Amino acid sequence: MSKIRICNTAEIPSNGMKEYDTEGGLKVLIANAGDTYYAYQGLCPHQEVCLAEGYYDGAVLTCHQHLWQWDITTGKEVGTLAEVPLEKYEVQVEDGEIFVVQSSALKAAQLFMDVSDDTLQRLDLLARREKYGSGGVLYNIGDPTDDLYILESGRVEFLIGRDGTSPAGFVLRKGEVFGWAALLENQERRIAKATSLEDSVLLRLNGEATLKALESDPVSGYLVMRKLSTLITRHLGSQGEK
Ligand code: FES
Structure with missing residues (x-):
């Protein structure tokens, strides 16, 4: 806050x-x-x-x-x-x-909206707040999928394709989650490039630490995974992994 x-x-x-x-x-x-x-x-x-x-x-x-x-x-x-x-x-x-x-972007994140207050607090402690200027690269195609991101302010664009130049949409709303491959098994490399289009602030959470926090609260973990599967289905149907 x-x-x-x-x-x-x-x-x-x-x-x-x-x-x-x-x-x-x-x-x-x-x-x-x-x-x-x-x-x-x-x-x-x-x-x-x-x-x-x-x-x-x-x-x-x-x-x-x-x-x-x-x-x-x-x-x-x-x-x-x-x-x-x-x-x-x-x-x-x-x-x-x-x-x-x-308020923290975590609270606004649809992915975590059903999480208990205790677990949300734990996730909040794990989150690192990072600032990127216009043109700042958050990750490139082929980078490891260690972390997931939540947009706090600003705008992030995604590019896909071999040379990372084909537009695949952008995120704009506070609380939008991306880089969610960090929560999946066998998704070790990024298949999109994420770039800040203007001064942007992001919450960055390590995928493994997030999964551990969710494992210790199975009810919240189940609800997050349900939301995540909906998110993946929606994005795969349109643009591919973000
Ligand atoms: S840009 Fe505002 S309504 Fe379209």
């Missing part, structure tokens, strides 16, 4: 919005509605578009690119176009300063 100062309340127009980049590489949109301030992911969950360039009427936020819309109080989709909600951050206002409180 981390608390980051974003700006002064006076910087945000009444019923308006503004975008900020934090030192940790997080793009945050701060919006005002009456007496309340809200914080959301700065980039549209559809494509790489700054939401601050969109439209906001004090209640509904609209991305100018393909007109996806969200309720500013909840981040939930409005209308029929938007396909996913916005990632919302907890806001604290103290003496006219706006802070964003970020």
Whole structure:
């Protein structure tokens, strides 16, 4: 859990919005509605578009690119176009300063959402937080599959093919897990290249240590493996291992 100062309340127009980049590489949109301030992911969950360039009427936020819309109080989709909600951050206002409180990406990870609090805490202790700049390579084709990753902020692209140049999608949402071959048997080498497309922050967990933590809590372990099999089926059906 981390608390980051974003700006002064006076910087945000009444019923308006503004975008900020934090030192940790997080793009945050701060919006005002009456007496309340809200914080959301700065980039549209559809494509790489700054939401601050969109439209906001004090209640509904609209991305100018393909007109996806969200309720500013909840981040939930409005209308029929938007396909996913916005990632919302907890806001604290103290003496006219706006802070964003970020929970660990582990808590947001779908793969670990059913894990008991004790095991989640254990995994949290195992996780190393790493920062990558634009173009930073997390792993290459042929590298060992020792670790899995959880995106905390930023964006990661995957390339496949012999020369590692064929696009295989990207991850953008906080809590997305990749490099999950680290949890599988007989998957010793990476078959995709993962590159940070912008300043990104990742949680990195050793696969063996994660499996050990899950073995000591079989109920959580079973639920994670069920989720993992769904994840693999979905990705293999479309793009291959991430
Ligand atoms: S890029 Fe925002 S709706 Fe498509």
